[in-house]
Amino acid sequence: MSVHEISARSKQAFYTLSASDLIVRNHFLLNLAEELIRNKNEIFSANQSDFVRAKEEGLSAPLLKRLIFDENKLLQIQDSLHSLALLPDPLNKTVFCHEISPGLKLYRVTCAIGVIGIIFESRPDALIQIASLAIKSGNSALLKGGHEAAETNQQLILSIQSALKKSGLPVDSAQLLHSREDVNEMLKEERNIDLLIPRGSNQFVRYLMNNTHIPVLGHSDGICHVYVDSEAKMETALKVALDSKIQNLSVCNAEETLLVHEAIAQEFIPRFEQLLKENHVEIRGDGKTREIINCKKASEEDWATEYLDAILSIRVVNSLQQAIDHINLYGSHHTDCIITENSQNASIFMNEVDSSSVYQNVSTRFADGFVYGFGAEVGIATGKLHARGPMGLDGLVTYKYKLIGHGQTMAEVKSGKIQYTHKVISENCPL
């Protein structure tokens, strides 16, 4: 089958899937949990074969590790499928209900988006996570996995499709694409694919955006900041600034730049330097930092760099405003934290920093869909439109307006026979 035919089938499946009851979609999740256990030997053996081949092909150790799908991963997936089944229906929620004029009611109701094309990397468990979020939210999933995990993915999609069948949902609600050429074919399917969610490098996301008319919600890089305010508690500052940097060096929510208010810099920076040394983190400081400690000089480029490594840039600022300006200029609108006991300073920081997640006194590492209680996450959205930050079920739905009358015409409005009342009936009434 061509990618065009596959996409058209996804769209057809979407119409049925999106109109299905929550019970049926939850049944699918529970059936999938069972199917994965039933097929686990086939899945593990396919994964073994992927692993051996990837190793021969010289895949790096961290990526090899992410490729593994074992009993442990299976247990995690069972957990996450069960939690997902417990989450409320993201569909058919009446957001508001207004009376336009007597007898004419307007409802804004959530609904599924359509066909979601997802291009993901080596981790085969991501396939289950993404497909289950898509189907819970009434969207067809068109999945393109990594070459390294090809055999595992093939086994997983069989389990998904078998669970779809058992639940009475269209089997085409989840389909797997295989080759790199398939991606280029996907990009042309703007009639059938409603949204692309790539997981990959910024460069890859940009390539997609430049070569398709389908909207792309990009997975974000992160230049995250911790700002130690003049009214920070020293212990909190040391603890949070350290965790944000070293708890995991290679993730998008790790701290890359530390900003320190000058009133606290003399005390804070030498103590923090000690902690960084113990954890083998290199410091690159601005002029004022280098007056306090010995370290490499930070260049203009450092402020705009996502190291994803054991390096931290440090700048001493003379005010809260300078910290905010620095973050808005050099940051990537991902996650930025203020350490302060002053709630007014916290409020100014959190309102004026133009990032999707803004924190007070907590590690930037908390920026994650599971941590936020979304059950799981499809990705982290870079942009400001539609969905922002960690994207769960909520990022996979849109809304439609439903207007119910009994023969009202615009001619009657123009003649004055119908007059607008624009009365709020309820912010949350069932349709």
Place this chain on the structure above:
Amino acid sequence: MSVHEISARSKQAFYTLSASDLIVRNHFLLNLAEELIRNKNEIFSANQSDFVRAKEEGLSAPLLKRLIFDENKLLQIQDSLHSLALLPDPLNKTVFCHEISPGLKLYRVTCAIGVIGIIFESRPDALIQIASLAIKSGNSALLKGGHEAAETNQQLILSIQSALKKSGLPVDSAQLLHSREDVNEMLKEERNIDLLIPRGSNQFVRYLMNNTHIPVLGHSDGICHVYVDSEAKMETALKVALDSKIQNLSVCNAEETLLVHEAIAQEFIPRFEQLLKENHVEIRGDGKTREIINCKKASEEDWATEYLDAILSIRVVNSLQQAIDHINLYGSHHTDCIITENSQNASIFMNEVDSSSVYQNVSTRFADGFVYGFGAEVGIATGKLHARGPMGLDGLVTYKYKLIGHGQTMAEVKSGKIQYTHKVISENCPL
């Protein structure tokens, strides 16, 4: 000043504007209403000069009519500025508040998007409408108006900037660009401009999308349908199907295709043909329609055509499902209506038709931001992401996550010291 400098100033203004109080933003709206009256002679005379020049340049009569800015328009604008001032603040609304773990609270809060670039056509009153919506929602407006209205727009922006100044808001919150070359410069400002909203042809919107990395929310064309169900009330069907077609032929929410259930076609179509004849509307019918009345044959192309003219295509369908499939295949996801007294049929239609507005027993002409009670409208969004259908204040905001703790680290989560509670504190609590 270059477009780059102007955009950077817009961004700077946004930081102040978006952090301003509702009272200040509402003051701006009332001040603007006063300024326009104070400057009305200058505005009318500029408009007179635009009108004379446009007429000499051969602008068509309907466009000339839209160019007029007179006492009447001014009165309408006063009304709309006053209503806009009465609408609640779209900013800083806490959408939800969850406890992640004891002492760690996550808030999702609405906030402004940033700098909105708006490219609009001849109507100079659109400038006021769009700029006032943008500023009420805390966004800077970068406006590019039509050449025909250049002098009027220049006067209007002076009134806006003077009102901004009087309200203590940054004057750069609203700026006007002039030339066609400015548009191409705008497209490069992805660092400063967060969203583009063009009003214009589909072709123009597509050109913008192909030439910028800035997200574009397009103003939609409409292939709107009325479906007369087997359980329609005859009088309602005749009245609504006629109003949807003829009340205004050249608008995006006018009906272009009528679908009729075969059980009612024999009675309905001849009666409706009579009404269309009286209103000089040409019919193009499918085979079954042509068995009932004499009319031109509808081609495959007709079903996918937005006539914006006194032409209507008619198809007889054998089921509700066939009507839904037709609309999903040929429609433009704008506004589609079912005429029926059967609420189950209505519910299936309204759930399965994949359009931004779905109606029961009411003219498609009601698809409009003012009619929906949004105060005014920035445009009608074609896509399914972010905003859909008529876009008011709500379409001009996004959200951010605010997380407030007291030193929580991810290391403490990994060691089991912190456990997630994921408790819903409130769906709507103040921060």
